[in-house]
C-alpha cells in the first residue's frame with residue numbers, strides 16, 4: 107500500500123516505468139523488409155481475421171473487428187464513406203504490425219550553442235528567441251520539449267527539424283557530424299500542431315495518396331497496400347479506413363497525420379503539440395503510440411505544454427525551456443532528484459511536470475530560473491540522463507558511425523515530377539467530386555445566376571431599342587465571371603496553403619508539381635460551369651444565333667474566369683483570408699472604372715488612359731462587344747419600340763468608342779494577364795514558403 111510518490115509517478119524501484127498499459131513490445135523475429143522486390147511476409151492476415159495479437163495486451167483487449175462489409179482489398183470505388191461523425195472509441199493498436207515496419211538505425215541528435223533570431227520588421231530590429239541552448243537527444247527515445255507558453259518550444263522544434271533556417275545560429279549534429287539539411291530532411295518528418303489533412307478524402311484515400319507521392323512507382327501496388335494496412339492496424343485506424351477525414355475525431359486525425367508520415371518510415375519524427383485539443387484518453391493513446399514507434403530506432407521529439415503526471419511518465423527524456431533557455435534536460439525519472447539537488451524540492455503531491463513549469467514561469471522567483479539554467483549548463487550537462495556514463499560524445503559517435511552517403515538526387519522529393527503531378531491531379535479530382543463549394547455550389551450558382559440574367563434581360567440581344575440593356579448585361583456577366591472565381595479562390599486557397607506548406611516541407615511534392623496539378627484540376631469545373639452559364643444566358647437573352655459569335659462569347663467568358671481566378675490566387679497566396687476578402691473586391695473597382703463601362707474610353711482623362719490598358723475587364727468587355735456587335739452585324743430588330751436609336755450596331759460602337767474588330771487583341775491581352783498573374787502567384791507562393799522558414 108505504501109507507494110512513494112516517485113514510485114507512483116515513475117514506476118517501481120527497478121526503474122521500470124509504470125506505464126500502466128500492460129503493453130509488451132516484442133522483438134521482431136522475422137521483420138519484413140520493404141523493398142520493391144520483396145514479397146511481403148504478412149503476419150497481418152490472422153489479425154485481419156480477428157485473431158488477437160500475440161504481443162499486445164492493451165486494455166481493453168477487444169480483438170480488431172474484421173473489415174467492413176463490402177471491403178475489397180485496395181479498392182476504393184465500391185466503398186461509400188459513412189456520413190455519421192465517428193465517435194472516439196476504444197482503440198486497438200496492433201503491435202504485431204509494428205514488427206512489419208522496418209527498424210531504423212538510431213540517430214543521435216545534438217545541438218550546441220543554438221540561437222534563433224527573428225527579424226521584427228522595418229525599424230523594429232530583431233529578437234533572439236533561443237539563447238545559445240545546448241542539448242542531446244539520443245536515438246530510440248521519446249523526447250518532450252516542455253515549457254511555459256512563449257518559452258520557445260515550437261521555435262526549437264522548427265530549428266531542429268530544419269523547418270526554420272533563417273536566423274539560426276550554432277551547430278546541430280547528427281551522430282556527431284554536422285547536420286546536412288537535405289539528407290536530414292530525407293530521414294525526418296514534421297507533424298504540425300493543427301492537423302493539416304485533406305478533409306474530403308477517406309483515411310484509405312489519404313494513405314494511398316501519401317504512399318503514391320512518397321514511394322512512387324518503384325514500390326509495387328501490393329507492397330504499398332500491405333504497408334498501409336500495417337500502419338493502419340498499428341495506429342488503430344484500420345476500421346475507419348473508409349471514413350472521411352473530416353468526420354474523424356481529434357485523436358484519430360492526429361493518428362492519421364502520423365500514419366501518413368510513417369509511410370516512408372522516417373528515422374526522426376518531430377511533432378508540435380501532438381496532444382493539444384485532445385481529451386486525456388486520446389492524449390495517452392497518441393503518446394503510447396509514439397512511445398511504441400521509438401522501439402524500432404526512431405527518435406520522436408514533441409513539444410508539449412504541460413503534461414499530466416500520467417502523460418509525463420510516458421516520455422523517456424524531457425527538455426524544459428524557460429524564455430529561450432534550458433532549465434532541465436534529462437530523463438523523466440530524474441527530474442525529482444534534479445530538483446532536490448538544486449534545493450528546489452518538488453512539493454508533496456505535486457506533479458513534477460507542473461512544478462518545473464511553474465519554476466520556469468518564474469512563479470517562485472526569477473532567480474530560480476537562473477539556478478536551474480546554471481545547474482543544467484543551459485542544456486550541456488548530461489548528469490541527469492538515465493545513464494550518463496553511457497551517453498556517447500560526438501567523437502565516439504563519429505567513430506561508430508561511418509560518414510553517411512550523400513544523395514546525388516538534386517530534388518528533395520523521392521518521386522518524379524510527373525508522378526507527383528498525376529497523383530495530385532487524382533487527389534484533386536476526388537476532392538472536386540465531393541466539394542460542395544468549389545464544385546456543386548459553383549455549378550449551381552452559375553446555372554441560377556444565368557437563369558436570373560436570362561429572365562431579366564429576355565430578348566435584349568436582338569432588340570435595337572434595348573442595346574443599352576444588353577450592354578449592361580454584358581458587363582454584369584463579366585463581373586459575375588471574374589468575381590465568383592476570384593472570391594472563391596481568395597477564400598479557399600489559404601486553407602490549401604497550410605496543407606501545402608506541411609506536405610511540401612515533408613517532401614511529398616515540389617511546388618512546381620503542386621501548382622501544375624492545381625491549375626489542371628480546376629479546368630473541367632471552370633469550363634463546365636462557364637459553358638452552362640454561357641449557354642443559358644446567351645439563348646435566353648436572344649444574342650445572335652451564330653456559332654462563331656457564340657464561341658467568341660464563350661472564349662471571352664472563359665478567359666475572364668481564368669483571369670479572375672489567377673488574380674484571386676495571387677491575392678490568396680499573398681494575403682490571409684481577412685485581408686484578401688477586403689483587397690480583392692477593392693482592387694476590382696478601379697478595373698471596372700477603367701473598363702469603359704461608366705466612363706467611355708474616349709472620355710477618360712488622358713493621364714488615366716493607362717488604366718484602361720491594365721484593366722482585364724476592359725479587354726473582356728471589348729471582346730464581348732466584338733462577339734455581339736462586331737463582325738459587321740446587320741440591322742437589329744425594332745419590335746418593342748417605335749424608335750430604335752441603336753438599330754445600326756455601328757452607331758452603338760461609335761458611341762462607346764469600341765471598334766468591334768479587336769477580338770484577337772483582347773484574347774491576347776487576357777492571355778498575357780493570365781500568364782502574368784499565374785507567374786506572380788507562383789513567385790509569391792515560393793517567396794512565402796521561403797519567408798516562413
Ligand SMILES: Nc1ncnc2c1ncn2[C@@H]1O[C@H](COP(=O)(O)OP(=O)(O)OP(=O)(O)O)[C@@H](O)[C@H]1O
Pocket residue numbers: 224225226233235253254255256257258259260261262409411
Ligand atoms: N516570427 C516571430 N516574430 C516575433 N516573435 C516571434 C516569432 N516567432 C516566435 N516569436 C516569439 O518567440 C517566443 C517563442 O515562441 P514559440 O512559438 O516558440 O513559443 P512556444 O513555447 O511554442 O509557445 P506556445 O506553447 O504558446 O505555443 C514567443 O514570445 C513568440 O511571440
